[in-house]
Each structure stands twice: as structure tokens, then as C-alpha cells.
Amino acid sequence: MLKKWLAGILLIMLVGYTGWNLYQTYSKKEVGIQEGQQAPDFSLKTLSGEKSSLQDAKGKKVLLNFWATWCKPCRQEMPAMEKLQKEYADKLAVVAVNFTSAEKSEKQVRAFADTYDLTFPILIDKKGINADYNVMSYPTTYILDEKGVIQDIHVGTMTKKEMEQKLDLD
Template structure:
């Protein structure tokens, strides 16, 4: 009955309506596919190891035997430093990191030691004691440095208060550079 009424008022009939509906559906499908493609390929993953991504959380023991997680520092800017005692550039920048931490309590300096490449935790402890380091030194025996794709030492990740990676720096930094990258000037 409906088709008879439609054919009476639409001279070309039902077939023309089906073509129009099919065309509208195809256009809608194309728009949906383009939007999905745009959304998937223009936004970065929420968690990752690139600038603009939320740094992956991890938990490690500190030199003092306590458990510490990266998420413990949420709400503070973080200077996340990957280092080793046998790395001469690392030795050079550690005093600057200590000074920075003492001068700016609003930021967190977190040093992740590549412990699986050390002679042992005792070596790390002696190193930290010799430089009077007070910031947390995390013992990495599980490969967090590999999770962060650390290829050279030192490598530093600058995180904002939400844990999002703002900058990645491979190599030694001066205190002035650290302050600049943390926005403390």
C-alpha cells in the first residue's frame, strides 16, 4: 500500500528512492571510515615512551630497600634519569641533579640505575654515598631501561605533573639545562 502511494507521488518510483538511500549510506560509510582513519593515525597512544605520551609506570626497589613507583611522583615535574656507575658522563651530571633536587623541592629527581650491568648493588650504594646523593635511586634488575628504549647513558626523560613526557635527552646535562627543560628559569 505504501509503495503504491509512493509511486503515485514520486514519478520514478521505488527504485529511485533505493538508489538515493544507497548513495546516502555509501557517503555516510565513507565519512565514518575517514573519521576513524583520522582519529587512529593522528593521535598518539595514551601510554608510551615518546614525547607527548604518558610515561609507563613502574615499581622498583630503592637503594634503601623501599618500593617506589613512578606514579608516586604524580603532581610534580619529574627528571627521570637512567644511568650507570661505569658511565663517566653519568658521574659528571649526578652532582648537578643533587643540587637541583635540593634547590627545588617542587620537582622530583628520580634516578634509575642499570643495575643488571653493575658489579652489584654495593657498587651503586658506594657511588651514591661518595657523592652524598639524597634523591631516590631505583635499582633496575628487571629491564625498565629496555622498556624505555634507553640506548645511551645517561638518558633523561622530563615529565610534567601528569606524567606526560615533555622531552627526552640523551647525554650529559648541566644544571642550567635541567632547569631550562623543567621550566624552572
């Protein structure tokens, strides 16, 4: 009787362990740069010199924007991004990754941020994160859900309303 009881417990444990492993294997999103994939994490310095990573925004929707100061469409959408950040700060993180290696200087990026009164983090990309995300044109924006999964990729300028719709903030 004891042998049957122990065999039953072992069988239940084995089935549970197998089920847990299957759940862990198939519930994780594949890391990549396509819609439906987990956005690759990265860590860069901000204009203020602090380290910031994509993981810092977990739990919030993320507007991940790749831009440059010389990009006219980028300049056009920055005020809308700032408004979004202020309006939805409790559930949205705006993360702006500057293509710093294509800028004249970091001072130019800082002056740009000051001119537009930008309060969201501006990350200085000297590592090539732009290339890791296959950014070919500016601005390029990735919309991530609260778990860091890519929901949308948009190349070109967006209005505040378009950003709100893509982020499903209404």
C-alpha cells in the same frame, strides 16, 4: 506532558553520558615513551629497600634519569641533579634508575651514591625498565610534567642550567 518531560530528562542524561564518555576517551594521554605520551609507570626497589614507583612523583615535575656507575657522563651530571633536587624539592622529583644488571654489585651503586651524597631516590633496575624506555645510551633523561606526560627526552650529559631549562624551573 509528563511523557515529554521524562523524554527530555532522558535525552539530557543520554547527551551528558555520551559527552562524559567522549571526554574520558579523548582527554587521556596515550601511554608510551615518546614526547607527548604518558610515561609508563613502574615500581622498583630503592637502594634503601623501599618500593618506589613513578606514580609517587605525580603532581611534581620529574627528571627521570637512566644511568650507571661506570658511565663517566652520568658521574658528571649527578651533582647537578642533586642540587636541583635540593633547590626545587617542592616542585621537582629526581628519579634515578640505575642499570643494575650491568653493575658489578649493588654495593657499588650504594658506594657511588654515598660518594656523591645523593639524597634523591636511586632505583635498582633488575627488571629491565631501561629496555622498556628504549634506553640505548647513558645517561638518558626523560622530562615529565606534573601529570606524568613526557615533555622531553635527552641523551647525554646535561648541566644544571640545561636541566632547569628543560624542566622550565626558572
